Amino acid sequence: MKVGIEAAAIYLPKIYLSVKDLAIKRNIEPEKLEFGLGLKKMAVLDAHEDTATLSANVLFKLFKYFNLNPKDISRIYLGTESALDAAKPTATYAVQLVQEVLKTNFGENSFRHIDVLDMTFACVGGVDALHNCLDFVRVNPNKKAIVISADYAKYALDSSGEYTQGAGAVAMLISSNPELISFENNWGISTESVFDFFKPRRYREDEPVVSAVNSGSDQIEIFTDEPIFDGQYSNECYKDRLRDAYFDLKKQLNSDKLYENWKYLAFHLPYAFQGKRMFTDIFALENELDNSNENQKIISKSDDYANLIHEKINPTQWASAEIGNMYTASIFTALLSALTLSDENLEGKKVGFLSYGSGSKSKVFEGTIESGWKSVIEKLNLKAELEKRESIDYETYENLHRKKLKHSAGKIHGFKLEKIENENPNLLGARYYSFQQ
Numbered sequence: 001m002k003v004g005i006e007a008a009a010i011y012l013p014k015i016y017l018s019v020k021d022l023a024i025k026r027n028i029e030p031e032k033l034e035f036g037l038g039l040k041k042m043a044v045l046d047a048h049e050d051t052a053t054l055s056a057n058v059l060f061k062l063f064k065y066f067n068l069n070p071k072d073i074s075r076i077y078l079g080t081e082s083a084l085d086a087a088k089p090t091a092t093y094a095v096q097l098v099q100e101v102l103k104t105n106f107g108e109n110s111f112r113h114i115d116v117l118d119m120t121f122a123c124v125g126g127v128d129a130l131h132n133c134l135d136f137v138r139v140n141p142n143k144k145a146i147v148i149s150a151d152y153a154k155y156a157l158d159s160s161g162e163y164t165q166g167a168g169a170v171a172m173l174i175s176s177n178p179e180l181i182s183f184e185n186n187w188g189i190s191t192e193s194v195f196d197f198f199k200p201r202r203y204r205e206d207e208p209v210v211s212a213v214n215s216g217s218d219q220i221e222i223f224t225d226e227p228i229f230d231g232q233y234s235n236e237c238y239k240d241r242l243r244d245a246y247f248d249l250k251k252q253l254n255s256d257k258l259y260e261n262w263k264y265l266a267f268h269l270p271y272a273f274q275g276k277r278m279f280t281d282i283f284a285l286e287n288e289l290d291n292s293n294e295n296q297k298i299i300s301k302s303d304d305y306a307n308l309i310h311e312k313i314n315p316t317q318w319a320s321a322e323i324g325n326m327y328t329a330s331i332f333t334a335l336l337s338a339l340t341l342s343d344e345n346l347e348g349k350k351v352g353f354l355s356y357g358s359g360s361k362s363k364v365f366e367g368t369i370e371s372g373w374k375s376v377i378e379k380l381n382l383k384a385e386l387e388k389r390e391s392i393d394y395e396t397y398e399n400l401h402r403k404k405l406k407h408s409a410g411k412i413h414g415f416k417l418e419k420i421e422n423e424n425p426n427l428l429g430a431r432y433y434s435f436q437q
């Protein structure tokens with residue numbers, strides 16, 4: 001029996017900042033960001049958006065484009081590291097919002113018997129939700145699950161993470177009828193507790209911020225969505241975990257050069273060029289070359305490595321350059337990116353997935369593209385989703401970043417954050433939304 005992704009949808013914020021505009025403001029050479037890291041545009045979360053609207057919008061699209069019925073869905077798991085609450089899952093917001101809009105089609109409480117949950121492990125939380133739901137379908141082949149990966153990557157202004165920011169969400173229907181891609185049940189795994197990038201609870205009572213939705217009233221931001229991180233160390237951790245998980249999978253599969261079996265390498269992409277910059281290590285070891293840092297630099301400029309990038313990695317980076325870091329959704333967007341660009345017959349081709357979550361864990365696994373992939377890709381239409389967006393100027397971006405913008409910068413379409421309760425003590429912090437077609 002095959003299990004995997006039957007259908008998928010992607011949702012992106014409707015505004016972006018040109019990375020070149022940001023580079024100029026920050027006195028960084030634009031060429032470094034475009035040709036060194038592969039960055040072109042940065043998706044920006046608008047004033048009316050949060051993780052619940054990203055998740056609800058992508059879930060709604062999945063239901064609409066693929067005519068799904070909530071009665072056929074047993075669980076909806078959300079992988080995110082931008083949760084709105086430490087107790088109430090953000091998935092409950094998303095499911096409730098979609099249920100409200102779909103109640104005319106399916107009746108009140110049509111989602112009542114669905115198991116709803118958030119899963120958090122930095123950027124690998126979406127892969128964890130997928131892993132879990134694949135196992136669930138293997139045990140219950142007649143049941144279906146939905147995995148949502150939704151995040152916004154926000155870093156301190158003028159930090160080395162700022163130009164890698166982004167946002168977006170991917171939703172996937174997991175079943176025993178995988179039209180898009182099926183997954184083998186072998187998982188290379190590597191875990192180690194490190195402090196490369198994390199979001200501890202912090203109190204910032206010295207810095208009141210005015211919320212865009214409760215204009216006029218000062219709020220104290222208690223949890224911040226900006227991580228504590230050490231960029232170069234996080235790259236070392238990424239490399240270490242990927243190497244360890246990759247060779248764990250290779251051992252299980254008893255394979256020769258494992259990556260050679262893969263048509264594409266879909267990495268977790270914190271920025272577009274991360275995969276190709278980090279894979280020199282595994283490439284060296286697979287080809288029995290010296291993997292010292294100096295030699296990896298030489299390998300990165302070799303013809304053999306350039307061919308590998310051209311064939312197996314470039315197509316997976318294209319969407320990331322247009323969006324930026326989507327944390328949990330980045331690895332799935334890498335897959336959608338390659339499939340969107342392809343006009344070959346991909347049925348039966350294998351894809352290698354190299355995921356990473358700070359803190360830290362990597363899961364490396366493989367999938368096989370299935371016969372219905374083209375029709376799923378046409379329905380989710382990534383190119384149209386990218387083209388629907390408008391650019392914003394630097395000042396608008398900075399006001400949004402500082403939470404000082406009291407109106408939406410772009411068009412409002414779908415779910416909209418209306419209010420965060422700040423008076424009723426029993427509901428302090430509760431969020432309320434509306435829907436616009």
Ligand SMILES: CC(=O)CC(=O)SCCNC(=O)CCNC(=O)[C@H](O)C(C)(C)COP(=O)(O)OP(=O)(O)OC[C@H]1O[C@@H](n2cnc3c(N)ncnc32)[C@H](O)[C@@H]1OP(=O)(O)O
Nearest residue numbers: 029031032035036037123160161231232234235238270358
């Ligand atoms: C956060 C997650 O999502 C989880 C993870 O994956 S953790 C691993 C990634 N970490 C992060 O994303 C944390 C946030 N990001 C950062 O801190 C930083 O953006 C970063 C560490 C990722 C990059 O750091 P940086 O100092 O800006 O860039 P640096 O590592 O020096 O690389 C710049 C590249 O541009 C190249 N470059 C510089 N100037 C150039 C120019 N004018 N023209 C062309 N290329 C240029 C450099 O040669 C270098 O490329 P190579 O090493 O491949 O040759």
